[in-house]
Amino acid sequence: MKGLKFILAGVIFGIIMAKSEAISWYRIQEMFRFQSFHMYGIIGTAVTLGVLAVFLIKKLGLRDTEGNPIVFLDKDKSWKKYILGGTIFGLGWALTGACPGPMFVNVGYGYFAMLIVIAGALGGTYLYGVIKDKLPH
Amino acid sequence: MLEILQQPWPWYVSGAAIAFIMILLLFYGKSFGFSSNLRAMCSMAGAGKKVKFFDFDWRTQKWNLLFLLGAIIGGTIASTILRNDEPLALSASTIQDLKELGVAFDGQLNPSHIFGLEFATSFKGILVLLIGGLLVGFGSRYAGGCTSGHAISGLSNLQIPSLVAVIGFFIGGLAMTYFILPLIF
Numbered sequence: 001m002k003g004l005k006f007i008l009a010g011v012i013f014g015i016i017m018a019k020s021e022a023i024s025w026y027r028i029q030e031m032f033r034f035q036s037f038h039m040y041g042i043i044g045t046a047v048t049l050g051v052l053a054v055f056l057i058k059k060l061g062l063r064d065t066e067g068n069p070i071v072f073l074d075k076d077k078s079w080k081k082y083i084l085g086g087t088i089f090g091l092g093w094a095l096t097g098a099c100p101g102p103m104f105v106n107v108g109y110g111y112f113a114m115l116i117v118i119a120g121a122l123g124g125t126y127l128y129g130v131i132k133d134k135l136p137h
Numbered sequence: 138m139l140e141i142l143q144q145p146w147p148w149y150v151s152g153a154a155i156a157f158i159m160i161l162l163l164f165y166g167k168s169f170g171f172s173s174n175l176r177a178m179c180s181m182a183g184a185g186k187k188v189k190f191f192d193f194d195w196r197t198q199k200w201n202l203l204f205l206l207g208a209i210i211g212g213t214i215a216s217t218i219l220r221n222d223e224p225l226a227l228s229a230s231t232i233q234d235l236k237e238l239g240v241a242f243d244g245q246l247n248p249s250h251i252f253g254l255e256f257a258t259s260f261k262g263i264l265v266l267l268i269g270g271l272l273v274g275f276g277s278r279y280a281g282g283c284t285s286g287h288a289i290s291g292l293s294n295l296q297i298p299s300l301v302a303v304i305g306f307f308i309g310g311l312a313m314t315y316f317i318l319p320l321i322f
Contacts, residue, residue, distance in 0.1 A: 004201045005165065010204035013158050014211015019142070019219060020151030023212070024246040030231040032307075032314040033208065038148050040317055046159070047153020050293025053160045066164040070222040073168075075281065075291060075298035082298050085280025086287075086305020092272025093306060094313035095321075097247065100277060101171040103270070104205055108212025111247055113257035113266060120270020125175040127271070128278040129190030135279065 012107045023105045025097025032094050081137040092124075143221045159289055167200055170286030171275035174198065174205050228238060239322045250322075272309075280305060 020042055021027045031039035056062070057070050064070050066112075093099050096108060096117045103121065106114040128135075146154075159169040176191065177198035185192035203257045224244030232242045240250045256262035277283040282291065288306070291299025307321075 003200065006167075006200045006203040007207040007210070009158060009161055009165070010155070010207020010209075011211040011214065012207075013204070014208035014213075015215050015219065016146070016151055016154045016158070016211075017208070018212050018215030018246075019146040020148070020154075021145055021225060021246060024225060025248055025251065026225055026227050026231065026246070028310075029235060029314065030228055033231055033234060035228040035231045035234075035263065041148030042152045042155065045149050045300045046258030046289055047292045048156040049153055049156035050159055050289060051295065053156065054162075054293045054295075061162075062263065064164050066166055067307065068166055070163050070166070074293050075296045078298065079301050080251045082280050082287075082301040085276050085278070086302040087276070087309040087312075088272050088305075089276025089280055089302075089314075090306040090309020090311075091313045091317070092269045092274075092309075093284075094310040094318070096269035096273065099171075099273060100175060101208060101283075101285060102285065103273075104208050105212035105215075106247065109201060109207035109216040109246070110162065110213075110273070110311075111252050113252040113254075113262075115268035116257065116263055116266040117273070120267040120272075121175055121277075122178060122270075123267070124271035124274025124276070125172075125278050126179050126184055126188070127273075128275045129176075129179065129188045132190055136236075 012110060013101070017102055017105045017111055023098065023102035023109065028094060028097040078137060081135075084136065092121075139218070143219050144235075145221060145223070145226065155289060159285075159293065162204075165200070168286075169290045170282055171201075171205070171208075171288060172274075172283040174201050175274055177202060238318060253320060276309070 017023045022042060027039055030036045054072065062070055098114065098117060100121060103114050103118050162169045177195040180191040180193060225246060225283040227242060235242055240248050243249055250256060257266060287299040287302040
């Protein structure tokens, strides 16, 4: 089955998120209060290795498993949507202690109250789709 | 081996493992970004009939939805086979701050004060969790990505817009932590 590798990648991702405690509301609070290096260490390590990997992939012109060149799309050149959207996201992140990935990992972990957060996130995504054209981007 | 994996993972192992997932997806021809699933789920539910933003073929995101399914399973594995009942090693100053806020530290991953049955089934609790989720969903789509798409994938590709988004994450996160949370709890 072609989709199996994505399920497996997701399983590993879920385990990492839970065992690193990145799905913890407490850890997110600790991060926003600058009281531990833990979350910064996780994101910092991931980004440092990520920068190196992306650089090497571009430099060596590596291809994916299907043989297609790996391409990186540049994000739209703008700043309003990033700063405004990012701020709204941050408000929700600090309140629920969960960004989209950890919401679902938490449900798997047994925190079923996160289903309410997911319902809200789907509602928020829908709302964005409805009023998108009226927002500054 | 299992015992080592059951321990909380140090930050450098976790960070490296997240980079591995991002790189793995690149070699699968995909781009790591979790919040796109929320849009795909809206589209799956038929939102495309009413709103243009959701009128796209969600099947192009099938791989991501399978990744999401895996993430749920991964959470279950972490709370069963890889379970560790040691209390979370949260910093003493955070425990103290949260105590003053009115959220008692219980050693779990998430406070029962917020995610326990009592609060999560109360009117206030449902409202807080729904609005929190709404902000995350709305904000991530508005910003064109969440922690995975911007903080990990975007910063790894040295994207200035992603840096702006991450600065936004912190403006919002700090405002919630210091100004709004004390009004809620």
